[in-house]
Each structure stands twice: as C-alpha cells, then as structure tokens.
Amino acid sequence: MSKPPVIWCVGGSDSSAHAGLQADLRTGQDLGCHVQSIVTCVTAQNSKIVDSVEPVSVAMFDAQWHTLLDDVWPQAIKVSLLPNYELVVACSKWLANIKQQRPEISIVFDPVMAASSEAGNRLQQSEAATELLTLMLPYVDYLTPNLLEFEALTQISAHQPVNQIAFQITEKYGVNQVSWLLKGGHHEAATATDWWFKGESVCGFSTDKLSVHNTRGTGCTLSTALACFLGYDYFADDAITMAKAYITGALKTGVQIGQGAGPLGRPGWPEKIENLPNIVTAESNLGQSLAFAEMNVDSMGLYPVVDSIYWLERVLKQGVRIAQLRIKDADSAQLDEQIQQAILLGKTYQAQVFINDYWEKAIEYGAYGVHLGQEDLLVADLARIQQAGLRLGVSTHGYFEIARALAFKPSYIALGHIYPTQTKQMPSQPQGLKRLQHYVNLLKGHYPTVAIGGINCERFAAVTATGVNSVAMVTAITLAESPEQVTRFLIEQFAQSKEVENANIS
Numbered sequence: 001m002s003k004p005p006v007i008w009c010v011g012g013s014d015s016s017a018h019a020g021l022q023a024d025l026r027t028g029q030d031l032g033c034h035v036q037s038i039v040t041c042v043t044a045q046n047s048k049i050v051d052s053v054e055p056v057s058v059a060m061f062d063a064q065w066h067t068l069l070d071d072v073w074p075q076a077i078k079v080s081l082l083p084n085y086e087l088v089v090a091c092s093k094w095l096a097n098i099k100q101q102r103p104e105i106s107i108v109f110d111p112v113m114a115a116s117s118e119a120g121n122r123l124q125q126s127e128a129a130t131e132l133l134t135l136m137l138p139y140v141d142y143l144t145p146n147l148l149e150f151e152a153l154t155q156i157s158a159h160q161p162v163n164q165i166a167f168q169i170t171e172k173y174g175v176n177q178v179s180w181l182l183k184g185g186h187h188e189a190a191t192a193t194d195w196w197f198k199g200e201s202v203c204g205f206s207t208d209k210l211s212v213h214n215t216r217g218t219g220c221t222l223s224t225a226l227a228c229f230l231g232y233d234y235f236a237d238d239a240i241t242m243a244k245a246y247i248t249g250a251l252k253t254g255v256q257i258g259q260g261a262g263p264l265g266r267p268g269w270p271e272k273i274e275n276l277p278n279i280v281t282a283e284s285n286l287g288q289s290l291a292f293a294e295m296n297v298d299s300m301g302l303y304p305v306v307d308s309i310y311w312l313e314r315v316l317k318q319g320v321r322i323a324q325l326r327i328k329d330a331d332s333a334q335l336d337e338q339i340q341q342a343i344l345l346g347k348t349y350q351a352q353v354f355i356n357d358y359w360e361k362a363i364e365y366g367a368y369g370v371h372l373g374q375e376d377l378l379v380a381d382l383a384r385i386q387q388a389g390l391r392l393g394v395s396t397h398g399y400f401e402i403a404r405a406l407a408f409k410p411s412y413i414a415l416g417h418i419y420p421t422q423t424k425q426m427p428s429q430p431q432g433l434k435r436l437q438h439y440v441n442l443l444k445g446h447y448p449t450v451a452i453g454g455i456n457c458e459r460f461a462a463v464t465a466t467g468v469n470s471v472a473m474v475t476a477i478t479l480a481e482s483p484e485q486v487t488r489f490l491i492e493q494f495a496q497s498k499e500v501e502n503a504n505i506s
C-alpha cells in the first residue's frame, strides 16, 4: 500500500472539536492523509463561545517542531491560529528554515483571528495580528483569509471589483510566490465565490450560497483540504478546485452538535459533480453556457487516434466505432481532402469520427465531431461548433480544467495523460490510474470519458476497469506488428470489461 501524504497542521486545540486541530485531523483522515499537529494554544470553547485561550510556551512550540523534524518531512504544512506575537515570530523562523531546506513543501496559511470570525470570539492578541503578514508572507505559498480577515490584515477593501483588489495586493505586497485565496463565504451575494489572486491573474471558484446552519470550522477545513491536495502533488488550480468541492460537500453534510452552529460533515474525496465550483476566468470563451450534441456512449470503447485516411480505414475495417483523425503537419497536402474522406469513412462504417484541431473545416464538411485541446479552446468559436450540431471532445489534465469545461457541456471529456508517452511532449507528469479513477467516478453518468496517453495492451485491462467509456491509443496500434490483430483483440477486451461492469451493477 502506498504511504499517505504527511501534513503538518500548526494551530490551536478546540475543545468542541468543531474547528481547530481537531477539525484538521478529521479532514486529513477523510482525505487519506496523515496529519501531525503542532499545538499553538489550548482553547476552551463550545459551539457558542470561546471561553479562554492559553498559548503554549515558545519552548514547547519549538520542541514540537524539533521532534517532528527529527523524524519525518511533511509534504505540506497548514498554519492557522498563532495566538500571540512570540509564537508568530517563532513560527516564521521555523517556516524560513523549512523553506530553505525544502522549498518544494507547500505552506498554506489560514490567518485565523476569531472563531467564526465574530469579534466577540477573539482568538488572537491584536499585536500578533499586526505583525502577521510582515513575518509570515515571505515563507507562505497560499494565504486563505476570509473577507473580514483580509480587510483587517491588509486594510484593502474586499468590496470592490476583483481586478482592483488584485492591483492593490500586488502594489502593496509585490509579485512573489504567494497566492491569495480570498474566501467569499461572508459576502452578501447569492453565490459564494472564492477569488484566487496570483500576481496579476485572478480566477474565481464559485458555488451557489448554501443556506446551512452548521458551518463551524469552514476555514480550517478548507485550508487543510487544500494542504492535503497539495500534499498529493496536485497543481494549485486543481487543489483549489478540489478544496472548494470538498468544502461544499462538507457544508451540505454538517451536523447539529451543541446549541450553536455545529461542525461540518466529512464528505470524502470530491467525486460529486454537483459540488464542483463554476470557474470564473478572464477567458470568456470558456465560461460560455452551451450544450453540445450527445454521443452514442454504447459504441465508444477502443478509440484509435490516427494521422491518415490510410490508418483510419484500417482500424474502421476491424470494427472500431470511434476514431480520430489527428494530422499535426499543418502543411499536409490535401488536408481538405483527408478531412472530407475521414467524414465519409465515418459514415460508411457507422463510426463516430472526430477531427482534431481543424474545427472550421470540420463544420464546413459536416463532421460528426471535433476534438480540441486546451489551447484550441481559447481560439475556436465554440458557439459555431455547437450550432452546427457537431460533437465536441475536449482534452483535460485535472480537476480545474474539467470544472471549467463543464460550463460549455462538451460531448466527451478526455483525461490524460495517464502513463508516460513518446507520442507527444507533455508539460506535466502522467496522472496514473488512481487519478483516472477519481475523474471517472466524478463524471460517470454525466459525461462520457476517454482515457489517453501511454496506454498499451498490457495496461489496457487496468484502464478499462476504471469504468472509463473509451480508451484512446496511438502507438500501441500504429506501431504494433499486426495492427489489425491488436485492434480486434482490444475491441474484444473492451467488450468483456463492459460485460463485467454491467454484471457488477445488476
């Protein structure tokens, strides 16, 4: 069994266990991480009130860091309540030390000042708050204040256009390694949008505001979930998307314990599509509310991706029912003719043939569908493709791109790359089977899925066992000794895996 990521949570004990380190431990456990704790203070609180806060001594604080560091390095660190100035200084020294030795360890800082951000429930001495950003920012990668904390710490108004906020953040703090995730849960709007500021760029993660009572520990839970996903090595945009989906699930499953607001639920790995946030980006093309024609999911299965009519006909003859013409040589002679032929072959063999990239020609010649990558999506006229009735397949490489694609409801979502591939230079690491399984679980019953990248005959059964609707392959077919035999073998294997899946369902 693989080892769980180790996450350090630096913060206070909450006797009610609704928030604080107790909530962090439950979040880590829920997400398969091992949370180790560095206690900054003990608090006596319940669901209604914070009665008292007693900081630990700096000696005890240092001893916890020393002892843990003597044993194991974490994958990520989440810092929350630092109740007094001495502990802010001590913590910043430890973070400086960690960052110097292991800059790759992600540090998330949730600047907690009051329980449920109510002034009467103050957890932090005010002189600590004054120095918080000066001392901590140089070592922090992600800062997750709510609106009240943001305004108190920065003196920047959170009630102005987001571009203006971005401008003021960079003007005041410069462009550095810090990402700001400004949580919008306390805003009066109908949606709860968390805004992510990284330098000049701004991106929103938006959900409908939930009318729920049990909201205690929301900030702790979100920031720890973020640290956990970073600990699993997800990219920042994916980790934020997942943390937002997680908190939405947690808010929906909160429980009434005590007389005030109860704690959040622990909804497990984010695999509910309805909990994914809407992504609000500057790329207006990707925020369009469209809906593309549906595919025939039953005849997806093996999906050869080939670069000529010659290859297309070879695989279609073996019984393939979905295929793609992917010509990467833009000067290719007779490009128009190849595309027309491909469309014709699709009709002849009653197969769903997708044209890669050349969406205008695909519309002109009446293709069944178009496949577009992330860069193509920014420039293609998606509305025109949709109005022409073509199907649209899109490449995605993680939760963020999946969530963003859902706005325009593509016909299928491709997930890649799963294994190392020689066919194409990829800017990221292979995703592996575990992530593929999570994506399939998320999308099943909502969108057809296609796995791509480095899939060969040996890996095929494990990939189909995830329940993915289609497996796209290039070299495993085109470089095979007998492409016809391999194609027929894989079609048969896919059919068998579907039978097993259907038998398991019924």
Ligand SMILES: Cc1ncc(COP(=O)(O)OP(=O)(O)O)c(N)n1
Residues within 6 Å of the ligand: 305, 324, 326, 356, 357, 371, 372, 373, 374, 376, 393, 394, 395, 414, 415, 416, 424, 450, 452, 472
């Ligand atoms: C089914 C399928 N999935 C992914 C891709 C890759 O498309 P894209 O990201 O556009 O990269 P190129 O194919 O253009 O290199 C695909 N072609 N098909």
Ligand SMILES: Cc1ncsc1CCOP(=O)(O)O
Residues within 6 Å of the ligand: 416, 417, 420, 421, 422, 423, 424, 452, 453, 454, 455, 472, 473, 474, 475, 476
């Ligand atoms: C086009 C593409 N997009 C992501 S991986 C890939 C290449 C897949 O080729 P192969 O099946 O030979 O690894």
